[in-house]
Amino acid sequence: xxxxxxxxxxxxxxxxxxxxxxxxxxxxxxxxxxxxxxxxxxxxxxxxxxxxxxxxxxxxxxxxxxxxxxxxxxxxxxxxxxxxxxxxxxxxxxxxxxxxxxxxxxxxxxxxxxxxxxxxxxxxxxxxxxxxxxxxxxxxxxxxxxxxxxxxxxxxxxxxxxxxxxxxxxxxxxxxxxxxxxxxxxxxxxxxxxxxxxxxxxxxxxxxxxxxxxxxxxxxxxxxxxxxxxxxxxxxxxxxxxxxxxxxxxxxxxxxxxxxxxxxxxxxxxxxxxxxxxxxxxxxxxxxxxxxxxxxxxxxxxxxxxxxxxxxxxxxxxxxxxxxxxxxxxxxxxxxxxxxxxxxxxxxxxxxxxxxxxxxxxxxxxxxxxxxxxxxxxxxxxxxxxxxxxxxxxxxxxxxxxxxxxxxxxxxxxxxxxxxxxxxxxxxxxxxxxxxxxxxxxxxxxxxxxxxxxxxxxxxxxxxxxxxxxxxxxxxxxxxxxxxxxxxxxxxxxxxxxxxxxxxxxxxxx
Numbered sequence: 001x002x003x004x005x006x007x008x009x010x011x012x013x014x015x016x017x018x019x020x021x022x023x024x025x026x027x028x029x030x031x032x033x034x035x036x037x038x039x040x041x042x043x044x045x046x047x048x049x050x051x052x053x054x055x056x057x058x059x060x061x062x063x064x065x066x067x068x069x070x071x072x073x074x075x076x077x078x079x080x081x082x083x084x085x086x087x088x089x090x091x092x093x094x095x096x097x098x099x100x101x102x103x104x105x106x107x108x109x110x111x112x113x114x115x116x117x118x119x120x121x122x123x124x125x126x127x128x129x130x131x132x133x134x135x136x137x138x139x140x141x142x143x144x145x146x147x148x149x150x151x152x153x154x155x156x157x158x159x160x161x162x163x164x165x166x167x168x169x170x171x172x173x174x175x176x177x178x179x180x181x182x183x184x185x186x187x188x189x190x191x192x193x194x195x196x197x198x199x200x201x202x203x204x205x206x207x208x209x210x211x212x213x214x215x216x217x218x219x220x221x222x223x224x225x226x227x228x229x230x231x232x233x234x235x236x237x238x239x240x241x242x243x244x245x246x247x248x249x250x251x252x253x254x255x256x257x258x259x260x261x262x263x264x265x266x267x268x269x270x271x272x273x274x275x276x277x278x279x280x281x282x283x284x285x286x287x288x289x290x291x292x293x294x295x296x297x298x299x300x301x302x303x304x305x306x307x308x309x310x311x312x313x314x315x316x317x318x319x320x321x322x323x324x325x326x327x328x329x330x331x332x333x334x335x336x337x338x339x340x341x342x343x344x345x346x347x348x349x350x351x352x353x354x355x356x357x358x359x360x361x362x363x364x365x366x367x368x369x370x371x372x373x374x375x376x377x378x379x380x381x382x383x384x385x386x387x388x389x390x391x392x393x394x395x396x397x398x399x400x401x402x403x404x405x406x407x408x409x410x411x412x413x414x415x416x417x418x419x420x421x422x423x424x425x426x427x428x429x430x431x432x433x434x435x436x437x438x439x440x441x442x443x444x445x446x447x448x449x450x451x452x453x454x455x456x457x458x459x460x461x462x463x464x465x466x467x468x469x470x471x472x473x474x475x476x477x478x479x480x481x482x483x484x485x486x487x488x489x490x491x492x493x494x495x496x497x498x499x500x501x502x503x504x505x506x507x508x509x510x
Contacts, residue, residue: 104128108190111193114192123141148183171220178380247277251283251286275293316460317438329357340389341391408437418454
């Protein structure tokens with residue numbers, strides 16, 4: 001069998017793409033070494049000399065573009081001469097805006113404009129300049145006046161650019177989970193145009209996910225004291241670089257027993273931090289906390305003597321306890337609210353009332369502390385989107401929740417504390433809008449109504465619905481003949497048994 005000859009062709013006889021151009025300089029090629037493969041192609045790395053036709057075309061195009069630019073510049077110059085208004089002399093269009101007078105940056109002004117913030121509220125106009133100076137502040141203002149933006153704006157302006165995975169620079173403590181989500185969303189909205197990562201940490205959600213978010217880095221952390229303490233114990237949240245500390249709704253946090261956790265968190269933060277405390281009411285326990293953990297705090301009080309909002313009409317019904325449900329049904333039929341919150345005192349009462357109302361009305365939902373966090377988030381999302389008309393709730397949504405469509409507040413149960421009434425009613429009539437509030441008062445709760453009126457320095461008007469009134473009109477008594485009554489001898493009452501006399505003993509069955 002004949003052996004096959006190896007194929008060998010001279011390199012010069014084979015056409016090669018790596019052959020040099022006629023216009024390029026010739027380079028001597030070294031012969032390939034033994035055992036090496038074919039020579040590498042380097043033509044793709046060489047820069048070809050453009051053809052004369054291409055050079056001429058590009059030159060003509062550049063000349064045309066230059067002539068067009070020169071013509072445009074001359075046209076703009078002629079227009080400027082005709083108007084005689086040089087652009088360099090024009091003042092900044094935002095210098096005279098209400099927020100521009102506070103000395104905010106252009107990035108913040110853009111974010112405020114995108115969020116439809118037209119002018120600052122009194123607490124914003126008073127607190128933002130002082131906070132930018134680094135002073136510890138205590139801000140008091142009634143609910144619905146924009147306290148969240150009052151502390152978020154200056155902190156965002158003073159944040160420093162941190163490295164990836166860095167520790168937080170600002171920490172805001174809030175009393176409830178729903179308020180933590182709302183403050184986080186508001187902060188993220190005002191951080192438009194900045195590389196500021198805001199993370200909300202609260203119970204009811206998987207803690208691993210929140211730990212992963214903190215590992216990726218966060219400049220601002222908003223959370224409830226319990227979850228913040230849990231993350232601190234796991235070494236997932238480090239407070240060594242905290243520069244700003246915010247206590248939002250401080251009175252509520254102390255009321256529900258967060259004082260020990262708050263003090264532990266404050267002791268972990270650097271003493272050089274700036275602390276901002278905001279609340280609708282500042283009772284003595286909050287004052288003691290501020291004096292102990294704040295550096296010469298300055299008090300800014302923007303709450304008038306009348307704690308209630310002028311745009312909210314407030315009424316009360318005197319009703320028996322067994323007729324409260326019937327009164328609620330008739331009131332909802334009469335008012336036909338856009339959205340309403342019905343406040344109850346207990347979680348069990350909230351569930352029971354929601355089940356009964358669902359038989360009469362559509363889109364009735366409930367929220368309280370025993371619900372899973374996913375269910376609470378779903379309820380609040382549907383209520384904000386307007387899918388739920390009536391929300392039966394405990395005081396878990398009585399603080400800070402901002403839903404613009406709420407038109408009616410109904411206190412099915414009188415709140416236990418007067419300040420809770422202020423916060424309940426403050427869910428409507430926010431930012432100058434109108435609202436109506438009704439309170440159901442049983443005959444035994446007259447003292448609670450009086451304390452509420454003294455607290456808000458305002459009298460509530462009485463309202464009535466036929467058939468649901470606790471006290472009917474007094475009936476006329478029979479006429480009595482005084483002479484006959486005097487002449488009639490009085491019946492002597494039977495003597496009461498004397499102490500110590502023997503009586504029949506009854507033995508209780510075991």
